Amino acid sequence: MTFTRKVIPLIIAGMNSIPAYSDKSEQEAESAANPATQSGIETEQKEAPGAIDAKSQLDGMARKLAGARQFSVSIHMNYDVVQASGQKIQFSEVRKVQISRPNYLRVDSQQSDGDTGGLIFDGKTLALFNTTENVYSQTTQPGDVDAVVRYAVGKLGIRVPLARMLTSTLPQELQKLSTTVDYVERNILGAMPTDHIAAQTKNVDYQVWIRKDMLPTRMILTYKNEPGQPQFEAVFSSWNLTSSINDSTFTFTPAKGAERIPTLLPASRPNGMNKTQGDA
Amino acid sequence: MIVNLKSSTVVFGVALFTAIFFATELDARGRGGGRGGGGFSRTGVASGGGFSARSGQRASQQVQRQSVRTGSQGNRQEMAGDRQANRQGNREEAWGSLDDRQEWADDSREDRQDAIKDRQEDRQEFVDDELDDHDDHWDDHHDRWDDNDGEFLAGAIVGGAIVGTAAAASSSTTYITTLPCTATAVVVNGVSYYNCSSAWYQRSYAGSQVAYIAVEAPSGY
Numbered sequence: 001m002t003f004t005r006k007v008i009p010l011i012i013a014g015m016n017s018i019p020a021y022s023d024k025s026e027q028e029a030e031s032a033a034n035p036a037t038q039s040g041i042e043t044e045q046k047e048a049p050g051a052i053d054a055k056s057q058l059d060g061m062a063r064k065l066a067g068a069r070q071f072s073v074s075i076h077m078n079y080d081v082v083q084a085s086g087q088k089i090q091f092s093e094v095r096k097v098q099i100s101r102p103n104y105l106r107v108d109s110q111q112s113d114g115d116t117g118g119l120i121f122d123g124k125t126l127a128l129f130n131t132t133e134n135v136y137s138q139t140t141q142p143g144d145v146d147a148v149v150r151y152a153v154g155k156l157g158i159r160v161p162l163a164r165m166l167t168s169t170l171p172q173e174l175q176k177l178s179t180t181v182d183y184v185e186r187n188i189l190g191a192m193p194t195d196h197i198a199a200q201t202k203n204v205d206y207q208v209w210i211r212k213d214m215l216p217t218r219m220i221l222t223y224k225n226e227p228g229q230p231q232f233e234a235v236f237s238s239w240n241l242t243s244s245i246n247d248s249t250f251t252f253t254p255a256k257g258a259e260r261i262p263t264l265l266p267a268s269r270p271n272g273m274n275k276t277q278g279d280a
Numbered sequence: 281m282i283v284n285l286k287s288s289t290v291v292f293g294v295a296l297f298t299a300i301f302f303a304t305e306l307d308a309r310g311r312g313g314g315r316g317g318g319g320f321s322r323t324g325v326a327s328g329g330g331f332s333a334r335s336g337q338r339a340s341q342q343v344q345r346q347s348v349r350t351g352s353q354g355n356r357q358e359m360a361g362d363r364q365a366n367r368q369g370n371r372e373e374a375w376g377s378l379d380d381r382q383e384w385a386d387d388s389r390e391d392r393q394d395a396i397k398d399r400q401e402d403r404q405e406f407v408d409d410e411l412d413d414h415d416d417h418w419d420d421h422h423d424r425w426d427d428n429d430g431e432f433l434a435g436a437i438v439g440g441a442i443v444g445t446a447a448a449a450s451s452s453t454t455y456i457t458t459l460p461c462t463a464t465a466v467v468v469n470g471v472s473y474y475n476c477s478s479a480w481y482q483r484s485y486a487g488s489q490v491a492y493i494a495v496e497a498p499s500g501y
Contacts, residue, residue: 081324091322113322117488133490135483153330153419157487161329163419177331203333223325223333230326259472263485264455264493 003184003198054183054197057210062171064214064241070100071241077161080230088228099166102144104250107160119158120252121148127252128158128263136254137263156263162219162234177201190217215239323489330419455484455491468498475501 065071077093092112099105103123110116117130121141126148129136141151146167152158160166164173184196187209194209194217205222221232254260325333459481463474474481474492480501481492 077329079324079326079329081320081322081327083320089320089322091327111322128485128488130490133483135485135490137485156485159323159328159488160419161327162331163329164331173331201331204331206331221326221329221331226325226333230324232326232329234329259470259483261483261485261490262493264487264491 003182054195054199055181057183057195057214058174058178058181058197058199058208059171060214061208061210061216062174065165066168066170068099068101068241070098070104070243070245071239072096072098072243072245073236073240074238075162076235076237077233079161079232080228082226082228082230086228088230093161095161097166098245098249099145100245100247100250101168102146104245104247105145105148105166106250119152119160120250121145122250122252125252126152129252129255129258131255134255134258135261136252136258137261138252139263156265161232174199177204192217194218215241328419332419455486455493456481457486457489457491459492466498466501468500471498473498473501 073096075095075097077095078090079093080088080090082088093109095107095109095118097105097107103121105121106118107120108116108118115130115132117128117132119129120127123144124140124142126139126141127136128138139156141148143151146169149160149163149166153160153163164170167173178199178201181197181199184198184207187194187196192211194211196207196209198205198207200206203223203225205224207220208216209218210216216236218236219234223230223232459474459476460479461476463476463481465472465474467473471482473495474483475497480495480497482495483490484493485491
């Protein structure tokens with residue numbers, strides 16, 4: 001598929017006048033290291049990698065994340081919220097995600113309004129904490145990270161943006177959900193060149209920029225069937241898949257004076273009630 | 281707002297509360313301190329960052345479903361238990377089959393969409409059928425809490441932090457994301473209570489947000 005870039009003249013003109021954007025040596029090293037992307041580049045077809053490569057790139061990213069023994073990453077998120085009036089407002093949030101499979105997960109988040117909190121899972125107990133309110137809750141939910149992510153999002157209704165990216169089933173899930181996967185372009189901007197992939201699911205269009213080591217640098221989800229077509233954007237930084245994470249990171253210790261509060265469970269999921277092992 | 285509070289026994293060691301809540305979600309979260317001061321809602325479909333979205337699942341639909349559900353809650357609880365093993369098996373089978381899937385979804389797309397649509401209609405009446413849809417939409421469930429239209433949602437308490445306090449786990453109560461007044465916390469037995477006229481509230485997680493549930497007045501008040 002060829003994607004239209006409606007502002008081609010402007011962009012090209014702008015690019016040519018700003019040589020600083022193009023890190024020539026890094027580009028060349030990149031191309032040399034990755035012959036696959038070289039084929040056809042000199043011909044008239046800029047679309048060289050093609051649809052098949054788009055899928056393998058996307059799959060490669062998914063497998064990289066799903067197969068990681070542990071990883072940590074910081075994600076700067078921006079998302080639209082379409083108000084009742086129709087006005088679209090963007091909010092932001094920074095999340096640090098730490099996973100040590102199979103059983104450990106920690107997410108620390110700070111919203112643009114200052115609200116700070118997160119969740120910690122140690123293989124047995126899911127702890128939610130909010131340092132702004134100085135409260136926390138704990139729910140017993142034995143299992144692995146995959147299970148607790150699904151439980152937290154699917155059963156408790158907890159926000160875990162990009163939840164699927166935290167699961168080891170990501171490759172299968174993306175395959176199952178995606179109806180189209182296409183290559184947009186090789187994006188040469190930024191510290192590392194990326195392959196820009198565009199894919200669609202039934203209700204969500206998504207784009208991901210994947211760098212050479214198969215880690216995503218950016219992702220945009222467009223809720224195309226929702227009023228106002230709100231978008232969710234994630235910019236990834238500080239990927240680390242090699243350093244093991246200290247177990248103590250995943251030990252929840254209530255802050256001083258923190259109050260333990262209950263968690264509401266949506267009644268629309270009676271299955272969740274049955275499965276839940278609320279602790280006393 | 282009708283609040284039907286019923287005290288329940290404080291239970292230690294009991295795993296689960298299955299009490300049903302009627303919950304009213306008001307616009308804008310937080311109390312005081314400049315949070316949400318503009319009155320803008322900060323949650324919606326995109327805030328969830330899911331790869332799936334149930335299009336058209338709006339609050340009015342939820343209300344309809346909830347009313348059906350709460351009407352036969354007792355029956356459903358029993359049925360849910362009976363079907364538990366069965367459903368579990370089905371789901372694992374569905375997930376297991378993913379491993380064999382070599383092709384992308386294009387081929388089965390239309391079939392699946394039809395099936396999903398059918399299931400969504402069924403869901404209006406049968407809560408359990410939602411689980412059939414679970415695989416495709418599990419990362420979308422957050423927005424059950426995100427409809428800021430003042431609609432009713434149903435909920436239950438899990439992770440019994442209320443246990444061991446003087447608070448009531450009631451058969452019916454409300455949660456709100458913003459207190460109706462500027463209240464100062466009254467701490468009784470380590471639990472913060474907030475009082476607005478004759479109503480008392482205690483904090484609770486509703487999804488990712490800290491909300492307020494209606495409780496009985498703490499002892500001494």
